[in-house]
Amino acid sequence: MELNGKVVVITGASRGIGRALSLALAKSGCGLLLTALESDELTSISEYLTANLGASVAFMPADLTNESDRRRLLDWIGTREQPPDILINNAGAGRFGRFASCDWRDVEQMIDLDIRAPVLLTRELIPILSTRPEAKIVIISSTVSRLPYPGLAVYGAAKGFLSSLSESLACELAETNVSILCFHPGFTNTPFMASAAMDMSAVPKFFIRSPEAVAARIVRAIKNDAVWAYSDFGCRFGAMVAALLPSRIRTRLFRNLFWRLPHEE
Numbered sequence: 556m557e558l559n560g561k562v563v564v565i566t567g568a569s570r571g572i573g574r575a576l577s578l579a580l581a582k583s584g585c586g587l588l589l590t591a592l593e594s595d596e597l598t599s600i601s602e603y604l605t606a607n608l609g610a611s612v613a614f615m616p617a618d619l620t621n622e623s624d625r626r627r628l629l630d631w632i633g634t635r636e637q638p639p640d641i642l643i644n645n646a647g648a649g650r651f652g653r654f655a656s657c658d659w660r661d662v663e664q665m666i667d668l669d670i671r672a673p674v675l676l677t678r679e680l681i682p683i684l685s686t687r688p689e690a691k692i693v694i695i696s697s698t699v700s701r702l703p704y705p706g707l708a709v710y711g712a713a714k715g716f717l718s719s720l721s722e723s724l725a726c727e728l729a730e731t732n733v734s735i736l737c738f739h740p741g742f743t744n745t746p747f748m749a750s751a752a753m754d755m756s757a758v759p760k761f762f763i764r765s766p767e768a769v770a771a772r773i774v775r776a777i778k779n780d781a782v783w784a785y786s787d788f789g790c791r792f793g794a795m796v797a798a799l800l801p802s803r804i805r806t807r808l809f810r811n812l813f814w815r816l817p818h819e820e
């Protein structure tokens with residue numbers, strides 16, 4: 556896909572991978588419709604992209620866990636003079652802890668942000684994207700999407716849901732001008748882990764990528780019309796090998812692979 560001149564909606568654009576993607580896509584000549592929870596960072600990144608890269612940027616803060624905010628965002632996108640060609644469902648969050656004792660509000664927030672929001676945005680924007688000569692929906696999943704994720708069980712399951720959704724949509728939309736990319740980041744150095752209250756000290760630095768490196772891979776995957784992509788070969792290989800293991804071995808292997816779960820209270 557040629558990126559120059561395309562209009563891209565990016566959720567979670569204020570920091571981390573979304574912010575790096577905004578920069579990379581502006582450099583590729585895209586117009587941007589950005590959204591995130593808070594407005595301050597959106598204002599500053601929009602000003603930066605406009606002043607330094609001459610990009611056409613508009614933004615709207617919206618809480619994607621909130622139904623009326625999600626609808627408000629869709630209305631805003633629907634009334635833009637130039638409709639979007641690409642939707643990037645990037646916003647996501649997790650909350651580390653044991654499933655049985657975690658706060659129910661955290662579970663609901665993860666389901667709302669990591670599942671409900673991308674499903675709604677994708678479904679509601681397909682009719683608009685279908686009017687474009689060439690369009691794409693990017694879904695940011697995770698390398699762990701089909702692996703056990705102890706301490707982030709609901710988050711991991713949400714990513715599994717997104718990867719499965721992406722493959723089904725890729726089949727359903729195969730004959731249309733709308734294509735699908737499901738992207739699977741590995742550990743990325745963003746505020747995500749701190750927000751999730753995770754201790755990353757046991758994760759070897761070797762596994763951790765910068766958000767800029769991950770964003771560059773996403774841009775490359777968009778340009779190459781990939782359907783399924785990872786941050787790097789290690790993520791692809793690790794996910795593939797782990798998925799081939801019998802579940803009994805996989806659950807044993809992943810029980811304490813990167814971190815220890817908090818003790819039961």
Ligand SMILES: NC(=O)c1ccc[n+]([C@@H]2O[C@H](COP(=O)([O-])OP(=O)(O)OC[C@H]3O[C@@H](n4cnc5c(N)ncnc54)[C@H](OP(=O)(O)O)[C@@H]3O)[C@@H](O)[C@H]2O)c1
Nearest residue numbers: 567569571572591592593618619646647742743745746747
């Ligand atoms: N970092 C990793 O290691 C990693 C690994 C695999 C997959 N991923 C996935 O990659 C994507 C981006 O992750 P990241 O590491 O860049 O995360 P991040 O740095 O924590 O950024 C999350 C983004 O989502 C937005 N957001 C959070 N809650 C929101 C809400 N209720 N409504 C609207 N927007 C909200 C945040 O906006 P505010 O700044 O305004 O709060 C922020 O822009 C996520 O889908 C994540 O699951 C990340």
